[in-house]
Amino acid sequence: MSQTAAQRFLQDAAVKSADLMHREVIQRGMDSYDAAHLKGRARIKDWEAARQKCQEIKREAINHLDRYLLQFEEKVIARGGHVFWAANSEEACTYVKNLATRLGVRTVVKSKSMVTEEIHLSPALEKAGIKVWETDLGEFIVQLREEPPYHIVTPAMHLNRGQIAKLFREKLDPKIDSEDPVDLMAAARRVLRQAFFAAEMGISGANFLVADAGVIAISTNEGNGRLCTSVPRIHVVVTGIEKVIPRLEDLAVLWPVLATSGTGQGITTYGTLIGGPRLSGEVDGPEEFHVVLVDNGRSQLLADAEQREVLHCIRCGACLNICPVFRHVGGHTYGTTYPGPIGSVLTPHLNSIKEFKHLSYASSLCGACTSVCPVKIDLHHHLLQNRRNATEAGATKSSERLMFRAWRHAMLHPRIYAVGGWSMRKALRIVYGLGLAGSILDPMRVWNRYRSPVPLPSESFRARWRKDRAAN
Amino acid sequence: MPQTEKAQTENSSRDQILQRIRAGLRTAVLEPAATGSDRVIFEPIKNPLERFQQECVANLMECALTANSAVSARQLAEVLQSLPEGEIFVQDHPSLRRLVEMAALGRAIRWSNQGAPGEASQATVTLAEALIAQTGSILVTASCGGRGASVIAPCHIVFAKIAQLVPDLATALSRVSQEQMLEHNSFACVISGSSRTADIEKILVQGAHGPRRLVVILQTGT
Numbered sequence: 001m002s003q004t005a006a007q008r009f010l011q012d013a014a015v016k017s018a019d020l021m022h023r024e025v026i027q028r029g030m031d032s033y034d035a036a037h038l039k040g041r042a043r044i045k046d047w048e049a050a051r052q053k054c055q056e057i058k059r060e061a062i063n064h065l066d067r068y069l070l071q072f073e074e075k076v077i078a079r080g081g082h083v084f085w086a087a088n089s090e091e092a093c094t095y096v097k098n099l100a101t102r103l104g105v106r107t108v109v110k111s112k113s114m115v116t117e118e119i120h121l122s123p124a125l126e127k128a129g130i131k132v133w134e135t136d137l138g139e140f141i142v143q144l145r146e147e148p149p150y151h152i153v154t155p156a157m158h159l160n161r162g163q164i165a166k167l168f169r170e171k172l173d174p175k176i177d178s179e180d181p182v183d184l185m186a187a188a189r190r191v192l193r194q195a196f197f198a199a200e201m202g203i204s205g206a207n208f209l210v211a212d213a214g215v216i217a218i219s220t221n222e223g224n225g226r227l228c229t230s231v232p233r234i235h236v237v238v239t240g241i242e243k244v245i246p247r248l249e250d251l252a253v254l255w256p257v258l259a260t261s262g263t264g265q266g267i268t269t270y271g272t273l274i275g276g277p278r279l280s281g282e283v284d285g286p287e288e289f290h291v292v293l294v295d296n297g298r299s300q301l302l303a304d305a306e307q308r309e310v311l312h313c314i315r316c317g318a319c320l321n322i323c324p325v326f327r328h329v330g331g332h333t334y335g336t337t338y339p340g341p342i343g344s345v346l347t348p349h350l351n352s353i354k355e356f357k358h359l360s361y362a363s364s365l366c367g368a369c370t371s372v373c374p375v376k377i378d379l380h381h382h383l384l385q386n387r388r389n390a391t392e393a394g395a396t397k398s399s400e401r402l403m404f405r406a407w408r409h410a411m412l413h414p415r416i417y418a419v420g421g422w423s424m425r426k427a428l429r430i431v432y433g434l435g436l437a438g439s440i441l442d443p444m445r446v447w448n449r450y451r452s453p454v455p456l457p458s459e460s461f462r463a464r465w466r467k468d469r470a471a472n
Numbered sequence: 473m474p475q476t477e478k479a480q481t482e483n484s485s486r487d488q489i490l491q492r493i494r495a496g497l498r499t500a501v502l503e504p505a506a507t508g509s510d511r512v513i514f515e516p517i518k519n520p521l522e523r524f525q526q527e528c529v530a531n532l533m534e535c536a537l538t539a540n541s542a543v544s545a546r547q548l549a550e551v552l553q554s555l556p557e558g559e560i561f562v563q564d565h566p567s568l569r570r571l572v573e574m575a576a577l578g579r580a581i582r583w584s585n586q587g588a589p590g591e592a593s594q595a596t597v598t599l600a601e602a603l604i605a606q607t608g609s610i611l612v613t614a615s616c617g618g619r620g621a622s623v624i625a626p627c628h629i630v631f632a633k634i635a636q637l638v639p640d641l642a643t644a645l646s647r648v649s650q651e652q653m654l655e656h657n658s659f660a661c662v663i664s665g666s667s668r669t670a671d672i673e674k675i676l677v678q679g680a681h682g683p684r685r686l687v688v689i690l691q692t693g694t
Binding site: 025028029032033044045046049050052053056059060063064065066069070079083084085086087091135136137138141154155156157159160161164181182184185189192193196197212213214215221222223224226227229230231241248249251252253255256263266267268269270271272273274275276277278279282283284285289293295299300301302303304305308 | 645
């Protein structure tokens with residue numbers, strides 16, 4: 001029988017949180033991120049003012065989304081580019097696939113893009129017989145492992161150098177005998193270099209769509225994004241409609257804030273702006289430039305009075321990094337394109353609330369995510385709203401509803417509540433006395449399976465209350 | 473609304489998406505008004521040159537200050553001598569023609585009017601539109617030898633004059649708008665250091681797919 005997403009989540013979370021090697025790799029990665037992030041924030045004189053500014057920029061953009069998208073589109077078309085609006089994944093994939101087939105594309109080089117993961121573009125192209133190379137080192141590694149990215153910024157952060165060296169030996173070259181990251185990068189570079197110069201099409205995402213200048217903005221460190229958009233004769237950008245920002249000057253704040261939140265850098269190595277195909281007189285660049293604007297459920301969020309701001313997200317990954325749940329269960333456990341707090345908020349909107357409501361509970365509601373979000377999205381309250389929405393939509397199990405009905409009844413009838421409490425204490429005392437804590441017979445099994453039982457009180461709260469009152 | 477459909481053939485979902493956006497935006501959302509705050513986000517740059525040099529170090533790039541074009545030419549020759557044999561790509565611009573002539577390189581040179589740098593180029597030499605002190609960056613556009621000129625070769629050498637140094641990103645970006653750089657170029661890039669990755673165990677590796685070395689020859693005199 002096939003598992004539900006919620007059952008799989010619980011199972012994977014239990015396995016991952018007990019996996020010591022995974023814990024060690026993540027701990028090390030997160031420690032180094034934390035240090036860099038704090039140092040990065042200290043470089044900005046007024047971090048709170050920067051967050052405020054970014055929030056206002058994105059709010060302005062999202063609240064006039066139609067206007068700014070049209071402004072962007074007009075400029076791109078005027079430079080000889082193409083803009084395709086895709087309502088869903090299927091439309092986006094079909095457009096890119098047909099374009100590739102029509103233009104005789106056999107090899108595609110991709111730079112990192114979470115939207116292409118969301119719409120499953122690579123499998124769609126490969127089904128059409130097109131070879132797709134992920135060229136970001138982390139993406140390349142997870143592509144070789146045939147698994148999805150673990151994290152939206154650092155896709156292979158769950159692996160250590162030994163695992164990556166072994167993978168490269170198996171898939172690239174059996175002679176690779178070093179585990180040094182420098183040598184591993186060089187090995188990947190050798191392979192991918194050939195791909196860059198063989199590919200007819202480069203596919204990138206976009207961190208921002210700048211409306212007034214009519215350009216896409218891509219932030220990358222490795223330079224693979226630069227090669228993907230310079231060398232092949234076709235460049236396709238696949239991005240979400242919510243990535244738009246009003247003005248080029250907005251990048252003066254957004255670029256440093258994205259870099260600081262993403263990796264702790266003051267600015268990303270390459271902040272690339274591209275507005276169209278190679279213009280006449282230019283030395284190089286693609287002959288064709290296509291921008292695919294993907295909706296895929298985003299426009300529905302605009303009508304959500306409480307959660308419209310979820311569209312402000314700039315996908316920096318800061319909320320994943322700080323989240324105590326992410327740090328324990330890891331990125332793959334979520335089973336979604338976007339893991340961590342932002343993914344838990346967003347996925348029920350992009351997919352279904354019924355299937356992914358459990359993610360709203362994969363949170364301690366500690367609010368750490370909200371506190372680091374560079375565009376000030378109120379993430380943990382949105383998780384609470386999703387819980388409420390799921391319940392109101394009747395997406396809860398009948399057993400859960402029954403138990404809450406019983407609970408409500410007991411709360412309204414103190415005598416029944418008292419009897420219930422008394423019998424539970426008695427029952428637990430017997431179960432614990434027999435040494436069955438955590439066993440299948442233990443009603444508190446979920447808690448006690450991995451923990452020593454909380455000591456049982458000798459008397460009820462009501463009894464103590466009465467006694468204290470009598471004493472005074 | 474301007475007519476924007478011209479170059480598009482089949483775009484059946486466009487109107488539907490725009491309709492959904494407009495319908496969604498009619499929902500009233502309770503939001504605080506923009507503060508229009510004039511709080512200072514970034515520390516103002518007091519000494520642009522000093523800051524630029526500091527940021528170059530932090531960004532793992534080299535910055536050589538030169539007094540005049542003769543020293544610049546010597547600097548260029550020195551950097552190129554340290555590189556393996558092979559072709560050099562140079563942006564076709566009078567100032568670089570002069571510099572290369574003075575440097576007497578004795579190497580095969582591919583000028584940008586002959587096309588993009590080859591896959592095996594050892595170095596590229598270009599100008600920049602501006603240098604940015606705040607972030608230790610160079611701003612290039614397609615006019616600076618094209619797109620590949622700043623990323624294909626393992627070493628990128630930028631020749632700039634001190635007058636091109638601007639204090640911060642905001643100034644650089646407003647210059648891009650004012651001078652309509654993106655009207656005349658399909659590409660621009662703010663480059664802050666050599667190509668790098670930290671995708672393996674968050675360990676910094678310099679020289680990923682782009683240049684391992686980024687050298688700025690910054691001429692203070694004429």
